[in-house]
Amino acid sequence: MDALKPIVIIGAGPAGMAAALSLHTVGHQPILLERYREARPAGNILNLWPPPIKALQAMGVDTQDLGAPCHTTFRGVRGNIRADVQIPEDVVAGYGGGFIGLLRPELYRRMLAAMPQGVLRTSQDVTSLEDYGDGVLVTLSGGTQIDAAAVVGADGIDSMVRSHLWGASERREHRLHIIGGYTFADVPGAERNEVVLSHDREVQGTYSSIRDNGRSGFQWWVLEAWDPARPEPADLQAHALSLAKRFPGPLAGLVAATEAGHLQRWPIRDRKPLKSWSRGRITLAGDAAHATSPYAAYGAGMSIGDGYVLAQCLTGVELADTPAVTSALQRYDERRVPHTTAQVQQAYVLGKVFHHAPSALRPLRDWILDHTPMLQKQVGEKSPAEIVAQLQEMGAGLVRAGR
DSSP states (O other): OOOSSOEEEEOOSHHHHHHHHHHHHTTOOEEEEOSSSSOOOSOSEEEEOHHHHHHHHHTTOOOTTOSEEOEEEEEETTSOEEEEEOOOHHHHHHTTSSSEEEEHHHHHHHHHHHSOTTSEEOSOOEEEEEEOSSOEEEEETTSOEEEESEEEEOOOTTOHHHHHHHOOOOOEEEEEEEEEEEEOSOOTTOOTTEEEEEEOSSOEEEEEEEEETTEEEEEEEEEEEOOTTSOOOSSHHHHHHHHHTTSSSSHHHHHHTSOGGGEEEEEEEEOOOOSOOOBTTEEEOTHHHHOOOGGGSOHHHHHHHHHHHHHHHHTTOOTTOHHHHHHHHHHHHHHHHHHHHHHHHHHHHHHHHHHSSOGGGHHHHHHHHHHSSHHIIIIIIIHHHHHHHHHHHHTTOOOOTTO
């Protein structure tokens, strides 16, 4: 492999860190550029399914006690179970749970702890890219340039790299917002090691167990239709509490127990999926490629998977060989684009079904969800099957070329 030119990754979120760790694991030289003074999470609450846990383990991240293992059910407003997400027992045993709840800063801490010295460079703002065939010239503010073998744009939903490759695209407003938070309070009735995901006619109210630095607690969120032109609620906690009170059980108690600094709001938006991510020696990963509604509960997980698969596709590739590099990036597209596109679109559709159905149709929708196996088949059985398929498609792991 060409040891003279590094692979430059732009953006030190989960996708960028995963790409850097994975590429280093298989023997390449990554440089991870972050525009801010430190790699820092944009949010707090987080969930991960088994495929990203497998990827993290392969790239050398400590996943021991990373989060709380959880079993997931979708429930109606009366507490009735509409779908039971049935992850196979061997998968649950192998990856510390079918679904784990954690806080995003802890994932960053673990990934940064595994990062080789000198890979991450902060306060580095990329201003332009030039793919000249045998490499990519990366220009930073101030005029410094890096001659890279390849570039990975992991620079978020407003990705400069995506615009460079494929032109400008509009954000797709879901006309939804989410308010979420976490607490370590002992709230009566809260079920440990469970994700309780509930809907009434208009609102989703959810909580799950979390683990963070050895402490057990709960994360929660409420999600509703919201016109993006409207200002956000003046009192987020009071507004979240008014929504949580629509559901039976401990959700309102969890919201009430949350400290002021432990909750946040974000509007839900994405961009329409691309048919291709890669062009020449430049590609995309994470939100730059597939910004996703939280309805997928898989945004960070898919981003981690991107870095893992990218490294697998580039394992053993001679970086001086342009056809070999472009072929490897096309294989990366072939493995990731269909999977992530399906997840993005499913999340978008679920948001429409649960929050934007015409009022007259909502009673019929809820009767179908309560009295037919439709949701069980879609999310209780299909989603676990896709997780198992992803684990199989990921193969044995990351292997350094020549071993």
